[in-house]
Amino acid sequence: MKKKMRFWLDGPYLIWTAAFIIIPLLMIVYYGLTDKNGAFTFHNVMEMGTPERLKALVLSLLLSLLATAICLLMAYPLALILNKMKTGATGFITTIFIIPMWMNSLLRILAWQTLLERNGVINQFLGMLHLPKLYIINTPYAIALGMIYDFLPFMLLPIYNALQKIDVNVVNAAYDLGANRFQTFWKVIFPLSLPGVISGITMVFVPALTTFVISDFLGGSKVLLIGNVIEQQFTQVGNWNVGSGLSLVLMIFILISMAIMQHYDKDMGEETTSL
Amino acid sequence: MFFCDLTNREPVTSLRIARQPQILDSEGFELRKLLSRVYLIFIFILLYAPIAVLIVLSFNNSRTRAKWGGFTMKWYVSMFQDEVVMAALFNTLLVAVLSALIATVLGLMASVSLLAMKRKARNVILSMLNIPMLNAEIVTGISLMLIFIAVGQFLSRWGYMIEFGFGTVLIGHITFNIPYTVLSIMPKLRQINISTYEAALDLGASRWLAFRKIILPDIMPGVLSGFMLAFTLSLDDFVITHFTKGPGFDTLSTKIYTEVRKGIKPEMYALSTLLFVSVLVLLLIFGRGNRKKSMTGLVRI
Numbered sequence: 132m133k134k135k136m137r138f139w140l141d142g143p144y145l146i147w148t149a150a151f152i153i154i155p156l157l158m159i160v161y162y163g164l165t166d167k168n169g170a171f172t173f174h175n176v177m178e179m180g181t182p183e184r185l186k187a188l189v190l191s192l193l194l195s196l197l198a199t200a201i202c203l204l205m206a207y208p209l210a211l212i213l214n215k216m217k218t219g220a221t222g223f224i225t226t227i228f229i230i231p232m233w234m235n236s237l238l239r240i241l242a243w244q245t246l247l248e249r250n251g252v253i254n255q256f257l258g259m260l261h262l263p264k265l266y267i268i269n270t271p272y273a274i275a276l277g278m279i280y281d282f283l284p285f286m287l288l289p290i291y292n293a294l295q296k297i298d299v300n301v302v303n304a305a306y307d308l309g310a311n312r313f314q315t316f317w318k319v320i321f322p323l324s325l326p327g328v329i330s331g332i333t334m335v336f337v338p339a340l341t342t343f344v345i346s347d348f349l350g351g352s353k354v355l356l357i358g359n360v361i362e363q364q365f366t367q368v369g370n371w372n373v374g375s376g377l378s379l380v381l382m383i384f385i386l387i388s389m390a391i392m393q394h395y396d397k398d399m400g401e402e403t404t405s406l
Numbered sequence: 407m408f409f410c411d412l413t414n415r416e417p418v419t420s421l422r423i424a425r426q427p428q429i430l431d432s433e434g435f436e437l438r439k440l441l442s443r444v445y446l447i448f449i450f451i452l453l454y455a456p457i458a459v460l461i462v463l464s465f466n467n468s469r470t471r472a473k474w475g476g477f478t479m480k481w482y483v484s485m486f487q488d489e490v491v492m493a494a495l496f497n498t499l500l501v502a503v504l505s506a507l508i509a510t511v512l513g514l515m516a517s518v519s520l521l522a523m524k525r526k527a528r529n530v531i532l533s534m535l536n537i538p539m540l541n542a543e544i545v546t547g548i549s550l551m552l553i554f555i556a557v558g559q560f561l562s563r564w565g566y567m568i569e570f571g572f573g574t575v576l577i578g579h580i581t582f583n584i585p586y587t588v589l590s591i592m593p594k595l596r597q598i599n600i601s602t603y604e605a606a607l608d609l610g611a612s613r614w615l616a617f618r619k620i621i622l623p624d625i626m627p628g629v630l631s632g633f634m635l636a637f638t639l640s641l642d643d644f645v646i647t648h649f650t651k652g653p654g655f656d657t658l659s660t661k662i663y664t665e666v667r668k669g670i671k672p673e674m675y676a677l678s679t680l681l682f683v684s685v686l687v688l689l690l691i692f693g694r695g696n697r698k699k700s701m702t703g704l705v706r707i
Contacts, residue, residue: 141519141531144512144584148534151581155549156537162552209449212442231453233685234460235678236642237662241670242456245463245471252459280452333540341542344644348666358544365548365649371555378548389540 159382163375175376184360184377191357192384194271195339198278199286202335203328205279206286210324213287214294225291228284240277240348247273247349269351277345282338286331293327294320329395333388340384357381457682464675471670482680485673490661495677497572498641498657505579506587506636512580513587513632517595518617520588535585543582547649550578554650570652578650579643583636590632594625641681 166172179188213225231239246252247268254264267273297320305315343358350356361381364374464482468475485491520528538546558568568574598621606616622629644659651660662674 140515141523144516144519145531147512147581147584151550151553151577152534152537152546155553156545158552158556159545159549205449208442208445212446215442227450228453230686230689231457232642233638233689234457234682235658235662237644237659237666238460238670238674238678239456241662241666242459242463245459246455248472250472252455280456283449283453337540337542341544343544344663361544361548365551371552374548375552378545381542382545385540385542385545392540 159375159378161375162371163379166372175372176379177376178373179377179380183355184357187355187360188357188380190271190354191340194275194278194356195336198275198282198339199332199336201275201279202283202286203332206283206290206331207328209287210290210294210327213291225288228287232284236281237344237348240281240345243273243277243280243349244268247276268349269353271350271354273349274346274354274356277349278335278339278342281345282335285334285338289330289334290324290327293324293330297323325395329392333392336388337385341381460675461679461682464672464679466672466675469669469672481672481676485677488671488673490656491671491673491677494656494658494661497655498659501572501576501579501647501657502637502640505576505583505640506633508576509580509583509636510587510629510633513584514591514629516584517588517591520592521595535588538582539585543645544649546582547578547646550574550581550646551649570650571655574650574652575647575655575657578646579640582643582646583640586635586639587629587632590635591625591628594628595621598624 163175164171164173166174179185244251247265248254249264249266249268251268257264267276301323302315302319305319310318341358343356343362346354346356346359357377361374361377364370364377368374463471465477465479466474467478467480516531520531523531554568554570554574561567603616603620606620607613611619642659643657644663647657647660648663651657656664658674658677662670665671665674
């Protein structure tokens with residue numbers, strides 16, 4: 132009786148997961164490793180080797196690593212500042228970081244065009260102050276800026292949550308035992324916040340590596356990222372086999388970053404369970 | 407910043423009570439406070455500049471966003487007459503409500519059964535839950551597109567077909583929403599005292615009645631915040647919709663994406679500003695308690 136009941140409860144979810152998550156991912160593997168007639172081939176994966184695509188892949192890796200690093204450098208001090216605030220203020224301040232997400236994300240990225248253009252808002256402002264102007268629209272720098280803007284909250288929130296969980300007594304004990312501010316940070320606070328940092332890194336790196344919208348809007352179709360290459364294969368060229376083959380290469384990088392995350396927070400999984 | 411009390415530190419004695427460094431070196435404290443204020447304002451400007459731009463553009467009396475043609479409210483009127491924009495809005499809202507609803511029901515069922523599971527089975531399910539959250543959206547979108555194509559080809563032997571449009575987009579949205587609803591509901595469910603539920607059963611209540619009367623009221627905040635989170639994610643989604651939609655079916659996001667090349671209709675700015683403001687107002691009225699929950703759900707911790 133009980134077993135039957137349980138099947139009815141988790142059955143729909145399990146069937147859904149199998150049908151729309153597991154099997155579709157296997158479809159990518161299938162399409163990626165076969166040709167149009169269904170014969171096994173590595174040709175689609177090797178398509179990544181063309182100079183143009185390799186360039187897109189390398190650029191994507193560089194930009195997403197850069198964006199992740201800058202996000203981390205910006206978000207960590209921010210999380211420390213927010214963490215110091217009184218609890219009432221934190222609720223308010225963290226809401227401030229959520230509110231922008233309610234504006235359509237495509238339009239928010241698009242707004243950066245207006246901000247960064249040759250005669251855009253930023254340049255007019257710089258002109259008023261007689262400062263040198265900024266010409267980065269339609270370059271990889273604009274794309275990196277867009278990534279940082281779009282994904283900063285994903286870095287901030289996990290770090291902030293990790294800092295919130297640190298027991299104040301542990302920090303006080305460090306001071307009590309004679310550690311200075313720097314030592315306390317480096318030996319106590321930072322290691323304890325590491326799960327948040329790692330989770331933040333993957334939450335920024337994966338979407339930054341695979342984006343095609345940000346590069347479309349801020350790269351002015353001059354700069355191709357690997358996301359654009361794959362997107363075009365599916366929506367314009369219509370070659371699903373090559374598209375899947377290229378996706379397989381991309382998935383290797385995603386898997387690596389997932390594996391790093393799994394490795395670093397063994398107890399994180401436990402936490403998700405105990406949630 | 408972290409070095410300022412290196413020099414004037416007193417020697418360590420075992421009797422010393424926990425030191426409060428902020429109070430001791432007040433000058434460094436003031437400077438730090440100032441620096442962190444400046445930094446917060448900088449981040450604030452970075453986050454809100456694009457939104458300010460969009461709101462200003464929605465009042466711009468000029469069809470291009472390149473120049474300012476004076477203040478107008480006309481886009482706020484004309485958007486209601488634009489059938490294409492209204493259809494996209496309708497599709498967006500319909501998909502968001504339905505996918506959030508179905509994902510919440512499925513997530514609730516999965517959470518209840520997860521609670522009763524053995525640890526090992528639960529960990530397997532939980533790591534499956536992680537897949538759509540950790541995976542790249544483009545990969546999820548492509549994989550869904552491929553499965554719909556494959557099933558469509560399979561069904562075509564019997565004369566059936568799969569039409570890319572509302573149905574496929576809805577399935578896609580439910581798929582990426584389920585994990586977030588489970589992660590919102592699970593913590594509430596774990597706090598439940600199972601004895602009250604068992605007591606209700608002992609007193610003759612059916613399982614369903616006991617669940618409805620005892621468990622559901624307690625986990626309601628989690629269920630609601632799961633629903634809200636799913637609704638928000640669906641409302642804002644572009645990538646999954648892009649790959650699972652067909653020609654002739656558009657949500658606001660996909661409409662904006664196709665319009666970018668030829669210039670965004672000013673009505674889009676007006677509509678998005680209106681949506682943004684209404685969500686904000688709703689949030690201020692209802693969401694006070696749930697806000698933090700949905701935020702933590704978003705970062706899956």
